[in-house]
Amino acid sequence: MEFKDILNEYMDMIPCTANELSQKSGLSSSAVSRYRSGKRVPAGKSEIDAISDALTELAGDRFDDEKIREMKDALYASVPDLDFDRFIFSGRFGSLLNRIPVNRKKLAESVGYDPSFLSKIISGDRVPSDPASFAENVADHVVESIDPDEIIKSFPEAPAIAEAGDKESLKEALKEALIRWLLSGESSEHEDEAKKGMERFLKSLDEFDLNDYMKRIHFDKIPVPKSPIKQRNSRSYQGVEGMKKAETDFLKRTVLSSSTDPVWMYSSLPMEELALDDAFAKKWMTGLAMVLKKGLHIHIIHDTDRPFAEMVLGIESWIPLYMTGLIHPYYIRKIPDKGFDHLIRLSGDCALSGECISKDLDSAVFYLTSDPSGVKKMGARKDYWFKKALPLMDIYREDRNREFLEVLKNETEKNEPHVLEDSQNLMFKNMDISIFGKECVIISKKNDPPINIVVRQSQLIEALSRVFDQ
Template sequence: MLFHEKLALIKEIISVTGTALAREAGLAPSCVCRYLSAKNSPFRGGGAVTRLSRAAAALAPGGRELNALREAAGARADEKTADAVERWLNAPDSGLREKKPQETHAPAARVGIAAKLALLMDSFGTSNAELARYANLDGSSVSRYRSGKRSVRSDDPILRSFCSYFAVLCKSRGVPEALAGELNASDGGCGECEALAARLLEWICEDSAKRPWLSRGLLEGADSAAAPAREAAPAAEGGVETGGRVYSGAEGLLAAVGEFAREAGGDGRPRDVYVYTSYLSWFSREPRFAEACAELMRGMMERGHKITSVHNIGFDADEIFEMIETWLPLFLTGKVEARYLTRPNRSLFSEFMGAAGNCSVRFSTLRGGSVRPRAFFSESGEEAAFVREQVEGLAAYSKPLVTFFRKEDTERLYSAAENCRGADGDVIKLTRRPTMESMPENLAERIFARVAPSRECFELLKRRYETRRAVFLDSLSHVGVTEIFPQLTQREIDSGEAQLALPWEAGFSASYTPDEYAAHMAALDRLAFERANYRVLRRASMPFSTIDLIVKEGSAVYVAKNDGEPAAVSFLNSQVCYLLERYVKKFVKN
C-alpha cells in the first residue's frame, strides 16, 4: 500500500479532514493535500512522517478508532500507536522518497551554518513551518537556509531568532544528547534562555571567518561610563533650553511629551497621530516616562484620535515585562493600529518620534541608558510632515501586531481559538474570574437559572457552557491546563466581588452567592486531584483588574477585557507571544 493510500485510510479510520490532520501535525493544509493526491510524498524517516503519525494518534476520537488504527498499522502489544503508525508509513511498500547526500558548492561558512541548523532541527524534530512561524518567515525560506541554498550571515537577526527558538526548546525539553556534545553542555546546565541563545549563536557561527555581530559588545555598558569632561549648557527652568524646542534630561523629556500631548489635542478635533518606537529599554527603566506616554495615548484616544503606532520588536524580556502592565490595556481600546517592523533595525538607540497635526516630537538615546537624552519638539507643519512621512515609510515595512475582536466578532474569536486548540502546548489562563467551563454541570445549571433574566438567556448560557465544557474536558486528554485567579477573602465573597465569567453575548454581569463560590472552588480542587493535566492556582496579587490573558503555548496569546464593553486581541508576532507566555508563567512559578 502506497503512502497516499495509507494516509487516506488513516483519515477514514479516525474520521477527520485533511485540514484537521495538517493542523494537528503543524503542516500546511496544501502539503497534506498533495500527499493525499499522490502529487508529492515526504522523505522516508523525515519529520513530516513523524508529525503525521503523532497527529493521527492524537486525533483518534475513541478507543474503537484507536484500535482500528493500531490494527491497520500492525502495532505490537507493547508499541505506542504513534510509533506503530510511523513505522507503517515508513515501510518500503509506501514508496517514499529517499534522502540523498547533499551536494552543494556554497561557501564553507554557509555550509557550516546550514549543517548546524539542520542538526538543531533534526535533534528537536522541528519542522520548517514551526521555525518559520517563530521567526516570521515563509517556510520555504527556512528550507533554503537549512539546505544551504540561501546564505545567512552570522550577524543576521534571523539567525538570532533561530537561536532564541532553540534556546527555548533546550530550556523546556533539555539539551539533546547529540547537541550537548557539540555545545559541551549537559541537560541540567542550560541556564537562562538568553545566555543559551548566545551560546548557540557562537557555536553556529564559529566556523565563519568573520563574526561582525561580536562588535556589538564593544558598546555594552557605554551608557554607564563616566560623563565627558565638557558639560552641556545649563537648561532653563523645567528642562527647556533657550529657543524652547530642545528638552534635555529625564525631566525635559517628560516636559516634551506633555507639550506634545497638549498641542496634539489643542482644538479638540480628532486627528491622525503617527508614533514610532524602537527598543523600549530606556522607557522601561524610566517608569514616569512610560506612564506619561501611556497617558498621552489615552488622552488622544479620548479625543477620538486615530493612532498609527509602529514598533521595532526586541527580544529583551525584562524590557517587555516592565512595559506590559502599562501598555497592554491600550490595545483593547481598538483605537490603536499597532504594527511591527518585519525588516531588521540594527540601531543601538532607543528611539521615539510622534506627529499629530502641526506638532511633532523626536528623541533618541543609547539603549539602556538615559545620560542626557534630548528631545526635539516642534510646532512646524513642515517638521510634522517629515516625521509623519518617516512613520508611514516604516509602516510600509511592517505587519499588524494584533487582531482586534469586538462583540460582533464573537464567532470569529471562538473560531480562531478553536483552530489552535489541537496544537501541542499547554494552556495557561490568567483570569480575574474562574472560567464557566470549569463548573460541574449541576452547579452551572443552578447558577444560570438564578441569574438569567429570561428563558432565552438561560438557553444561551447553557448552550455556551456545554460547548466550552466539552472542549475543556477534551483538552485535558491532550494538554495541560492551568487556571490562575485571585485568592478572595470571605469579606470580598460576601460583598459580591466574586464575579461570574459569562459569555459576551449574555450582555450582563452577575456575582456568585457565597455558597455557589465555595461549591465552585471545591469542584476545582476535586478536578485538580482527579486530572493530572489540570492545575488551579490562587494568587493574592494579580497584575490586572479588568484584563484576562489566555496563553496557548507556542500557538497564540489572547488578551480580553472582563469588564465593560467586550473586546479582545490576539497577538500576531511570535516573539511577543513568547514573551507574554513567559510573563504569564511567572504567576505559575511564584
C-alpha cells in the same frame, strides 16, 4: 539524509516549485529557499507540519496515505532537537546580553551571524540551526572577552566554579557552565520569574475594572480644550530631561490641536530612566488619557527586543489604555542595528522625532514641529516603520464584536481551540483563554469592560501556552 535532501526529493517527486510550496505552507519564499539549500532547518514541529501539509496538498492523488506517512516520518527524523525549548533558550540568551556588557556586533562576527539575527533569537522568532554549536561559540566569545569575576557575579544559576584553579581552568569551567545553562531545558529561577510575570499580567487583566480606574485618575475632570490653541512651530531638546519635556509637549500639542487624526508612536530608545521618574510617568499617563478622552486612536510599536520578563512588564503598564479599545499595539521582528536608536511621534498636525547613540540617552537630540512640511516628512518616516510592523495583539470592544466573531470563526476553522476557564495555576473570575495552537491566543474578558484580545506575537503565544502547560 539531511532535511534539505528529503525536502528536495519530495518536491521533485510531486513535482512542485518553491513558490508553490511557499504559497501553500504560508512560509516566506526566502525561508523555503534556505530550507532547500540547507542554510536553515525548521526550528519546531509547526514548521514541519506546515511543509508536510503543503506537500500533501500539492501532491493530491499522487501520494496515498502510506506515502504521506513515509514523507512526514522522513522529514521529522531528519531534524534533531525538535524538543529543544526555544522559549527558555531565547530568554537565557537575552538575559546573557543584558547582564554582561557584550558588544553585540563583535559577538555576531564571532559566532558567524548577522546582528539582526541575534535580535530574532532574543524575541523568540528564530533559533540557530545548530543550537549546541551556537551556545559553544557564544560561551567561548564571552569567556575570552569578559572578566571571569564579572561572569561569576552575573550568573548565580551557573554551578559553583570558584575552585577551578588557575585562570585557564577557570575559563574552561565557565565556558562549560554557560553552555549547560544556555541549553538546559529545565527552568531556573529566572524562567520561573518570567512565568510568574505572565501570570501577573493575566491576573491584572482579569481583575482590572475600567470604571474604577477612571474614577481613580479623575478621568471625568481631565480638561480637554474645546477650541484649538495655536502652537509655536518648532523646538529642539537634548538629553534625558529634554526627552521628558519633548514627550509631554508633543502630547500637549496633540490635545490642543483641532485634528482628529490618529496618533502614531514608535521608539527604540531606552525607557528605564524615564520609568523611574514618578512625576514624569504621571504626566505621561495623564497626557495619554487626555488624548484618549479626545477620542483619538493610538497606534504604537512596542519594543520586543528585550528579555521576556521586561517586555511583559512594559505591556502590563498599558492594560488600562488597552481597555479603552483605542490602542492598536504592534511589534517589529527585525529592527536594524545601525548604532542609533530612534523615536517617532506623529499626530494630525504635530510631529516629534529623536535619536541617540544606541542605549545612550545623554546623547539624545529631539525635534518637535507643527510646520506642515515637517509633519509631512515625518509621516514618510512613520510609514517606513509601520510597514515593517506586525500586530502584537488585536483588541475588540463591544462595538467591534462583529469583526471579532469573524476572526473567531476563521481561527476555529484552522485550529481546534483549547479553552481554559481555570487552571491548576490560576483561577479567573472574569476571563476565558482560548489557545489556537501556535497561531494565536484569545483572551476574552467578560465585563469591566467586556473585551476580546487576540494575541499574535509568537513569544507571547508560547509564554501563554507554557503558563497552562499546553
